[in-house]
Amino acid sequence: MAKITRVGSASPPDGGWGWMIVAGCFLVTICTRAVTRCISIFFVEFQTYFAQDYSQTAWIHSIVDCMTMLCAPLGSVVSNHLSCQVGIMLGGLLASTGFILGSFATSLKHLYLTLGVLTGLGFALCYSPAIAMVGKYFSRRKALAYGIAMSGSGIGTFILAPVVQLLIEQFSWRGALLILGGFVLNLCVCGALMRPITLKEDRSGPENNRYHGTQREDCKQASPYSPQTKEWAQTCLCCSLQQEYGFLLMSDFVVLAISVLFMAYGCSPLFVYLVPYALSVGVSHHQAAFLMSILGVIDIVGNITFGWLTDRRCLKNYRYVCYLFAVALDGLCYLCLPMLQSFPLLVPFSCTFGYFDGAYVTLIPVVTAEIVGTTSLSSALGVVYFLHAVPYLVSPPIAGWLVDTTGSYTAAFLLCGFAMIFSSILLGFARIVKRMKRTQLRYLAKESDPKLPLWTNGSVAYSVARELDQKDEESMATAVPSCKLT
Numbered sequence: 001m002a003k004i005t006r007v008g009s010a011s012p013p014d015g016g017w018g019w020m021i022v023a024g025c026f027l028v029t030i031c032t033r034a035v036t037r038c039i040s041i042f043f044v045e046f047q048t049y050f051a052q053d054y055s056q057t058a059w060i061h062s063i064v065d066c067m068t069m070l071c072a073p074l075g076s077v078v079s080n081h082l083s084c085q086v087g088i089m090l091g092g093l094l095a096s097t098g099f100i101l102g103s104f105a106t107s108l109k110h111l112y113l114t115l116g117v118l119t120g121l122g123f124a125l126c127y128s129p130a131i132a133m134v135g136k137y138f139s140r141r142k143a144l145a146y147g148i149a150m151s152g153s154g155i156g157t158f159i160l161a162p163v164v165q166l167l168i169e170q171f172s173w174r175g176a177l178l179i180l181g182g183f184v185l186n187l188c189v190c191g192a193l194m195r196p197i198t199l200k201e202d203r204s205g206p207e208n209n210r211y212h213g214t215q216r217e218d219c220k221q222a223s224p225y226s227p228q229t230k231e232w233a234q235t236c237l238c239c240s241l242q243q244e245y246g247f248l249l250m251s252d253f254v255v256l257a258i259s260v261l262f263m264a265y266g267c268s269p270l271f272v273y274l275v276p277y278a279l280s281v282g283v284s285h286h287q288a289a290f291l292m293s294i295l296g297v298i299d300i301v302g303n304i305t306f307g308w309l310t311d312r313r314c315l316k317n318y319r320y321v322c323y324l325f326a327v328a329l330d331g332l333c334y335l336c337l338p339m340l341q342s343f344p345l346l347v348p349f350s351c352t353f354g355y356f357d358g359a360y361v362t363l364i365p366v367v368t369a370e371i372v373g374t375t376s377l378s379s380a381l382g383v384v385y386f387l388h389a390v391p392y393l394v395s396p397p398i399a400g401w402l403v404d405t406t407g408s409y410t411a412a413f414l415l416c417g418f419a420m421i422f423s424s425i426l427l428g429f430a431r432i433v434k435r436m437k438r439t440q441l442r443y444l445a446k447e448s449d450p451k452l453p454l455w456t457n458g459s460v461a462y463s464v465a466r467e468l469d470q471k472d473e474e475s476m477a478t479a480v481p482s483c484k485l486t
Contacts, residue, residue, distance in 0.1 A: 018137030032184075041289060042164075044279065052108055058272055067123070069264075069392055070393075074382075076378045088130060094125065095187060096185045104174070119184075145307075258426065273396070273409065275291070277409050278343070280409070294351060297354070306362055309322075323364075327360050335413075
């Protein structure tokens with residue numbers, strides 16, 4: 001392969017080729033997240049053709065989502081060690097192969113392996129690297145850039161939902177899957193747009209960069225079988241992992257990770273069961289597909305407007321709170337859904353849920369970047385999306401089991417709603433506790449005498465309060481023990 005030219009920049013350019021990166025990420029979200037949502041339109045077709053119940057059929061959508069998120073760290077590894085371009089192109093080929101092979105399936109198990117595992121793996125190689133690239137090209141207008149890029153999910157759902165329904169009617173579900181297999185090959189085009197960039201913070205790295213460089217030179221001169229070479233190799237690997245995944249020891253990231261598990265559990269079943277639920281209350285097939293289109297187009301409005309609003313000076317410091325607000329309101333929408341049993345009532349639900357779904361999806365990478373910094377953003381997003389995997393895998397089948405057991409969608413929707421509300425409350429409570437501790441330590445520091453010895457309570461409080469004000473990247477560096485050889 002031709003050598004990839006890597007652009008150097010002291011800081012994110014906030015424009016220029018960055019807008020092409022946004023366009024590429026926009027297309028990636030259409031070909032991955034929008035297409036995944038439209039798999040729910042095949043739900044009734046699969047259930048009828050293979051004569052299976054709700055929970056068995058729901059595994060198809062669950063496995064696609066699970067593989068996309070479970071293998072997100074693999075996408076980050078390929079992007080970091082090869083290139084974002086290679087990873088996305090490879091992912092496009094795998095995803096397309098999964099759809100094409102799925103069109104020849106003779107049982108649900110075949111669809112589990114092709115449309116589920118293979119396509120989900122391909123999407124994983126594309127999704128998180130493309131999102132991380134946007135964060136490298138933008139700083140000041142990061143939320144707006146992410147809003148535009150992530151709106152591809154909504155626009156794609158708006159356009160593809162009626163198109164997929166039409167394809168099923170004209171060519172059957174097999175022909176529709178075959179056509180979608182050709183469509184997702186556009187991921188290879190998206191990958192070609194992802195020009196790598198090296199920022200100043202990427203080049204500077206930790207203080208012992210020269211030390212690591214000396215290590216590499218010594219390793220080249222030493223015998224590959226010598227004990228010294230093995231020792232140096234272990235140290236280099238340790239330091240590399242420290243730099244890429246040191247954020248895992250940050251308390252803020254741990255809390256975010258736990259809340260993501262509950263949020264992911266709640267958000268997934270709606271995209272599987274909105275169409276079947278609408279059909280169960282007497283809505284026609286075309287109206288049910290139109291509800292998905294409405295959800296998609298309002299999702300776009302949430303992506304862009306929330307991204308633009310949180311870039312304003314008055315809200316820029318409250319992105320975390322805006323994220324909590326959006327997740328909680330989606331949970332409240334879930335609690336109201338069992339009472340909405342007609343098309344005119346389901347339309348405003350789709351609008352409200354779609355708007356706040358687009359809002360918090362836009363802010364996930366922004367909030368993550370604020371916690372871990374742009375240098376570790378690709379790896380951190382890989383972990384965040386990895387944490388979506390298990391909830392995405394189990395929540396639709398659990399919801400299907402509840403529907404099969406109770407004969408109603410009420411229990412399934414209420415469980416999802418409470419999960420999202422708990423996710424928001426957990427993050428909010430953790431932020432309040434942290435601010436209370438910071439305020440208390442600052443008060444103790446103000447009351448203490450700076451001339452007291454370091455082991456006294458006053459000076460300790462002053463020291464801790466000062467550490468709490470340090471940047472997240474510095475706290476991450478101090479949290480991970482050094483890998484230097486003694």
